[in-house]
Amino acid sequence: MAAQKRPGSAGSGLKGFYWVLAAVALAGIAFLAYSLFRADRAATEPIELTNVEDARALLARAEGIKVGPDTAPARVVVFSDYQCPACGEFARQIGPWIQENFVDDGRAQVIFYDFPLGGTHIHSFLAARAARCAADQGRFWEYHDILFARVMEWSPSREAPLEQFVRYAGDLGLNRKAFEDCLESDRHADAVTANRMLGDQLGVNATPTVIVNGRRVYNPFDRDELRAAIVAEQPAGAEAAS
Amino acid sequence: MQGAAAADAAAPPRNRMAVALLALAGVFVSAYLVLYRVGVLGTLACGVSGGCETVQASKWALFLGVPVAVWGLLGYGALFLLAFAGVQPRFVASRRVAGALLALATGAFAFSIYLSALEAWVIHAWCRWCIASAVIATLLFLAALPEVRRLRRPG
Numbered sequence: 417m418a419a420q421k422r423p424g425s426a427g428s429g430l431k432g433f434y435w436v437l438a439a440v441a442l443a444g445i446a447f448l449a450y451s452l453f454r455a456d457r458a459a460t461e462p463i464e465l466t467n468v469e470d471a472r473a474l475l476a477r478a479e480g481i482k483v484g485p486d487t488a489p490a491r492v493v494v495f496s497d498y499q500c501p502a503c504g505e506f507a508r509q510i511g512p513w514i515q516e517n518f519v520d521d522g523r524a525q526v527i528f529y530d531f532p533l534g535g536t537h538i539h540s541f542l543a544a545r546a547a548r549c550a551a552d553q554g555r556f557w558e559y560h561d562i563l564f565a566r567v568m569e570w571s572p573s574r575e576a577p578l579e580q581f582v583r584y585a586g587d588l589g590l591n592r593k594a595f596e597d598c599l600e601s602d603r604h605a606d607a608v609t610a611n612r613m614l615g616d617q618l619g620v621n622a623t624p625t626v627i628v629n630g631r632r633v634y635n636p637f638d639r640d641e642l643r644a645a646i647v648a649e650q651p652a653g654a655e656a657a658s
Numbered sequence: 659m660q661g662a663a664a665a666d667a668a669a670p671p672r673n674r675m676a677v678a679l680l681a682l683a684g685v686f687v688s689a690y691l692v693l694y695r696v697g698v699l700g701t702l703a704c705g706v707s708g709g710c711e712t713v714q715a716s717k718w719a720l721f722l723g724v725p726v727a728v729w730g731l732l733g734y735g736a737l738f739l740l741a742f743a744g745v746q747p748r749f750v751a752s753r754r755v756a757g758a759l760l761a762l763a764t765g766a767f768a769f770s771i772y773l774s775a776l777e778a779w780v781i782h783a784w785c786r787w788c789i790a791s792a793v794i795a796t797l798l799f800l801a802a803l804p805e806v807r808r809l810r811r812p813g
Contacts, residue, residue: 429669429670430670430745433670433675433678433745436675436679437678437679437682440679440682440683441682444682444683444685444686444689445686447686447690448686448689448690448693451690451693452693575694
């Protein structure tokens with residue numbers, strides 16, 4: 417009797433085994449499919465934009481990141497690329513100087529625009545999107561600073577540095593899940609594309625490019641030239657006081 | 659008694675089931691790394707520790723000119739097929755299957771020790787997926803050990 421039962425139990429043993437095998441196979445296939453899908457979602461380059469023939473529409477879509485009051489007489493527009501070393505220098509040296517000397521006292525407003533150069537700067541578009549994902553959580557400038565500070569860490573990556581960008585968000589105490597969802601989508605790809613198109617329309621051909629009330633500052637690292645450009649925009653009384 | 663022994667020999671060995679399941683998991687881990695290697699995955703899900711891209715970009719990510727992940731895929735694939743065949747009644751008593759399983763599992767284990775040593779002392783970076791593969795290879799080796807008994811059994 418016992419000998420007769422054994423083949424049956426062997427068969428049912430195999431049946432259970434096949435079920436477990438099928439479950440592992442399904443889980444594995446689902447994981448690979450999800451990974452492929454996830455990789456496809458993160459927008460890493462400019463997208464097709466419609467309804468931006470009008471410069472005003474383009475400006476609205478670009479959503480420059482502002483710091484300082486809208487009433488400031490001088491509008492300092494900065495076009496920047498996160499993989500450009502000079503932009504990093506500008507962010508470290510000149511940005512804080514403008515902030516302290518002209519933004520804090522209401523004489524200037526800085527408007528930051530992305531100008532992802534592309535070419536060898538293959539991750540600057542994604543970096544610009546990442547900074548805007550941080551802006552969604554109110555931490556644009558901290559993220560902007562961390563991108564420049566750690567550029568040597570993420571810039572050489574052969575693949576899109578999603579992992580590093582999410583880690584930086586965690587380091588800043590952002591909601592990682594929300595940040596990751598934003599980064600691994602095409603969110604802000606339209607704004608960053610509009611930024612680039614706006615720069616092209618304005619004749620930006622290098623980064624950083626600084627424009628004060630429509631006038632280009634030829635050497636953005638020259639503090640005297642910058643000061644002169646900003647001061648020239650102040651009302652007569654204020655100019656005398658400065 | 660003889661009938662019972664024959665039936666026992668035909669019963670699917672649980673250790674081979676374990677080998678098949680582990681090897682299948684290994685197939686997916688290596689397939690994931692192969693997909694990354696060929697560039698269809700944007701990035702590796704690597705967690706906060708990082709290190710995956712450092713390891714994958716190092717020169718040790720190739721073995722005999724072929725990406726380590728491809729070796730893994732081939733090795734785990736072969737182990738899966740062998741173990742799957744090994745649980746079928748007609749191959750349960752096969753010493754060839756037992757020998758091949760033991761040899762492959764030992765090879766996989768030794769290779770993963772070599773790779774882990776590289777990560778620890780040469781590359782100085784740990785990749786979560788490589789660790790997962792090393793754990794799988796270790797468990798595979800342990801699960802394949804009962805094959806020694808089958809090899810010794812007069813066949």
